[in-house]
Amino acid sequence: MKARIHITLKNGVLDPQGKAIETTLSHLGFAGVGDVRQGKYIELELDETDREKAHATVDAMCSQLLANTVIENYAIEIE
Amino acid sequence: MKARIHITLKNGVLDPQGKAIETTLSHLGFAGVGDVRQGKYIELELDETDREKAHATVDAMCSQLLANTVIENYAIEIE
Amino acid sequence: MKASVIVFPGSNCDRDVAVSLAAASGTSPRMVWHAETDLPKSDLIVLPGGFSFGDYLRAGAMGARSPIMRAVIDAAHAGTPVLGICNGFQLLTETGLLPGALMRNAALKFVCRDVFLRVTQPDSLFTARYVQDQVIRVPVAHHDGNYFADAETVARLEGDGCVAFRYCDGAGSVGGAANPNGSINDIAGVFDPARRILGLMPHPERLADPALGGTDGQPMFASLVECLS
Amino acid sequence: MSANDVEMTAELIAAHGLSDDEFAQIVRLINRQPNLTELGIFSAMWNEHCSYKSSRVWLRTLPTDGPQVVCGPGENAGIVDIGDGQVAVFKMESHNHPSFIEPYQGAATGVGGIMRDIFTMGARPVANLNALRFGDPAHPKTRHLVSGVVAGIGGYGNCIGVPTVGGEVNFDSGYNGNILVNAMCVGIADADKVFYSAASGIGNPVVYVGSKTGRDGIHGASMASAEFDDKSEEKRPTVQVGDPFTEKLLLEACLELMAGDAVIAIQDMGAAGLTCSAVEMASKGGLGLLLDLDKVPCREAGMSAYEMMLSESQERMLMVLHPDRTEAAREIFARWELDFAIIGETTDTRRFVIQHGGEIVADLPVDVLAEDAPVYQRPWTPTPAAPAIGSDTIAAPDDLAAAIVQLVGGPHLCSRRWVWEQYDHMVMGDTVQRPGGDAAVVRVHGTRKGLAATTDVTPRYCLADPKEGGKQAIAEAYRNLSAVGAKPLATTDCLNFGNPEKPETMGQFVGCIEGIGEACRALDMPIVSGNVSLYNETNGIAIPPTPAIGAVGLIDDIAQMTTSALRDAGDLLFIIGETGGHLGQSLYAREIANVSEGAPPPVHLATERRHGEFVRAQIAAEGVNAVHDISDGGMIVAAIEMALAGGIGCTIKLDTGNCAPHALLFGEDQGRYLVTVPAARAAHLSAAAAEAAIPLQQLGEVGGSDIVIDGITAIPLAELAAAHENWLPELMRL
Ligand SMILES: Nc1ncnc2c1ncn2[C@@H]1O[C@H](COP(=O)(O)OP(=O)(O)O)[C@@H](O)[C@H]1O
């Protein structure tokens, strides 16, 4: 099964990359752009046929490694 | 409107990050994990009410700044 | 003083810190490979600078899950002092031994230069040879040194005297352009509440030898030797 | 008919960068048509990048010997003796085309590649340098390229943990369509632990280590030798992505393996990957090689033999090991979590035989591939001599102070701090002279010795007069090393030119080589390694001739090293060398007076040598407080750089007997240095100079917070510092 994981910064955590992108976009002439946030997107393949189990495994991966839960949230999709 | 952008490495382009994550996951005891690929996920708000126009604008942002189109693909969702 | 330096794949300041420790204590530290599960009995554990696992995913993320870290965490909880420099600081936050996180520098660029630090907490085994508000010159070299913690945590760090160093200019004035990375409250290094764990982004081992142009980092190693021998 | 047995059409041959004559030559040499894999192998081996077919006859004229030389050109890097059973190993290499297409990854993999050249020989890399040329700062692509290249160099070097300590940066519209990214690496090894690429023994295992093979940069080596047109950006060939973490593991694993006696031969996989490395090992050893591609660790499924042989995936090495050490070697690489595969063996057939899927997919004579590559005596026309123009024809500035500030705060002379602060220049704990001075100095770990390194060339001189420009590049490197107190040892070069099939371009190449050779001989700085990058041309417009020179020198005791920073108020400032006010091809002429004609300053090699020896002797006697060589921008710029580095001003008195002030200040006469000594030492210095018949003149005195040109102008140091420091950050501001 394929898992897709979105890792985003929690609300209230400043996002230097998002902020820099926002500034650069405005320098490039893109007006009216706001709230730019940059996160990570991870895809992986799992040797697992059970959706529930797959979800639980990926959840464990996220909390143990993929996300830093001090500053990040994560969301999992299993396909 | 809100735009969500996924930026992923083109097929065949080496993904050192994905490779390292895969190795570490296996050391952590997660078996049967493969094809780990790491990409970027960007969210932003646009002062624009027309979906088509919003899409075109974000497309321009991606090709000009957000994605490195030599090695990356991007996908846009407008909400 | 018997120190152990943990070496991760991708560590690259392990030798540098070992040189400083040996110069200060007269004995070479033990170099402990990350894949070990047992830690030799140590007076001090050092997590060196570098790019453990390439800093891929997040700086320090994968190293923090290395086998040896279980033993490091246990030893730290049992009171063994731990010094984390640069990548070592990132590892300490990733393991939860220190609060907060080190995010990408506000300017998004890697920065390598001398910075000035104000010693905000001289009452520790790491900083005993410095005096309150002393201004020292030490280099930084990092891409992810932008210290962040939520307001409550920062208030606690400040209230409990857990901020070790702050970025300042040569005259001791804190913040502004002297902050090389955007760290909250200009924090360059933090202690755990017992002040037996120190994480800092600057590299004291890089200016602990007159041939390298300065010795302001040397008192940190001298303090450790004095307190731990 | 398998996919390998395709018909050799004219298009296919041309797409492989081979001329009809070259193809005919191949058919003649192997007595049949090659198959597709074989064509690919020939295209890689016979390409300019690997075979040096246009440059070889000229490279042979360079001096490569000397008592200090342990290994000259021909191996992965050059080796010089630094005493005490130690050697320095160094080389410079270009990654121009890939960096133009993808600046971050192009530059990063350039750094990765040059470091592999060094540790392949058993040396631990201890210093990286980089010589960068970008287009006009106002060109729409320049900022993007600068930021990507610098980030890429830092991204790789910082991660692997080798300090990036020096280099140079130029901006010139001549590079608008072809930037130059030249990376240099210096390593240190024990003299008795050096490794070479010649295979030996029959039936010994050929071992592949490092990363897996993917479809990266297939045809990279051919791309590196092809001219650009407007479409090449759209073609976007598969770009190689660097993996510095894996290279760090590879470095440590290789050095660990090399501490033992397992390695017979080793070669990194650089341009044209497996093909080049395997053929070179076999050819140098006078052997054959049998490779079984089914054993090659692959990143992608279904890779063809053609793709595997031409892949330029990074962070890979090929070795021939002693059979009974192979398992121990395997364990080392397993511990570092790197791929390790026995993919073939040495044979006595002198043939290069490739097996894939149980079939022989290529079977070629090694010597034909390696030695019968074409060598061209390309026609060339000498560059017409530029007329010497008198300084009196180059106008004085309307406002001298403004001209000075403009030069020091402009693209050519501003501080490169924005660049080198993105590089970890202190890791390894031995950087005793950081970027910003004449040459960087790293201490030889655990000793009092220092290795000094610099990169230099002045392309506008080379354009006006290739031979004098070539001489000047070596002379400036010599001066930069001497100025820190290092004895120059040897040289590496990276010769960047346009299309060698054009006689004018070939003439530039020939001229530069002649000048370089003459200067290397006169200054005892033999060429021990190097690289040629041709076809740096877009839509028929070539880059200025740019033979970048990297040089290494030795300081016996770093306590005697000098820097360029002015030190104590009251110190006296002297100028060594003859000041004739030569303004032709000076930055002043070009930037302020808008004159781009004229001959560059002539280089007097015997004088250079005497002046360099004198400066080093004064440094060794611990009599001088600061030294700086005079180059771009002339004497006033050198003085300002010294003042800015020291944070203290100086006063200069001009002796305008037979020269206008602006010619004295901005003239770029060669062979000159500024030195400061304590007042009490001045008489000693003068006597020493008189005795050695060295022109020496007191110029002024250190002190204050201004640069004062007595009776003419005074500029606050703070104003100069702001102009000098702000230009590059302003250009690069988000
Ligand atoms: N790309 C670069 N990387 C690192 N250091 C650099 C780079 N470009 C310039 N520098 C450093 O900036 C200083 C000034 O460079 P340059 O003007 O070329 O010196 P010089 O004229 O003495 O040869 C030198 O110390 C040089 O090493």
Ligand SMILES: [Mg+2]
């Ligand atoms: Mg130079």
